[in-house]
Amino acid sequence: DQDTRSSFSNYGNAIVWVAAPGEAIVTTYPFGTYAAGWGTSFSAPFVSGAAALLLNKQANTNESQAAAAVAHAMPVGPDMGNGRLDLVQALGSLGPADVPPxxxxxxxxxYVIIFAGQSVFFSGSGTDPDGTVTAYSWSFPGGNPGSSNVATPGNVTYSTPGIFVATLTVTDDAGLNDPSPKTRTVVVLPCALFCNSLQGL
Incomplete structure (x- = not known):
């Protein structure tokens, strides 16, 4: 708690990335007890826990970004790398979380009501307040084609009677998906009477 290097600690900026408490760390022990421990085995959980907290705040944080954030530490003197782990500085360095598209x-x-054998024209779009939409993913159960990866798939033909739900999910340049995929319901009626009347024309 004095921000000084332990006598048994490694040191040197070439091998120490960030320091963490490692003396008299109270931890759980067998049989429901607690005891103090010393060493890197007690320092490492602080850093790994910090990385987990960063990931919890921003799910798209990768390993390199987490390491860079952890490096925003409290200086404690020479030969101790970036300093002592400081969660406030680490979290602050991440900036605002990415907003999904x-x-x-x-x-x-x-919703659309059609007869079997008819088509429905589909088109979509996407917006992202802090980036760009880079991918479109359509799903057309019961339709032909059954899927598409363009903004405007065009005509989708439904040959089988039933109720089908088409879905669009967009993805941005940070890899985040729209948390609320958009849907349209397509009701396909049997074609018998309609088709017979067309044939009689």
Missing amino acids: TGSIDSPSG
């Missing part, structure tokens, strides 16, 4: 199904504007 939002997708939109522009066509059709609502």
Whole structure:
């Protein structure tokens, strides 16, 4: 608790990235007891726990970003790398969390009722307040094609009667998905009477 190097600690900026408490660390012991421990085995959990906390705050934080954040430490003198672990500085260095994108199904504007064998025209778009939308993922159960990865798939044909839900999920340049994928319901009616009436024309 004095921010001084332990007598048994490694030191040297070439081998120490960041320091953490390692003396008289109270921890759990067998049979429901507690005891104090010394050494790097008690320092490492502080750093790994800090990395987990960073990931909890920003799910898209990668290993390099977490290491860079941890390096924002409290200086404690020469030969101790970036200094003593400081969660406040580490968390502050991350900046604001990335905001996920939002997708939109522009066509059709609502649910659709068609006869078997007919098509529905699909088009979509996406926005991202702090980046760009880089991927579109459509799913068309019961339709042909059954999926698409472009913003405007165009006509999708439904040959089998039933109720189907088309889904659009957009992804941004940080790898985040729209947390609320957009959907449209397609009701496909049997074609018998409709098709027969067309054949009689």
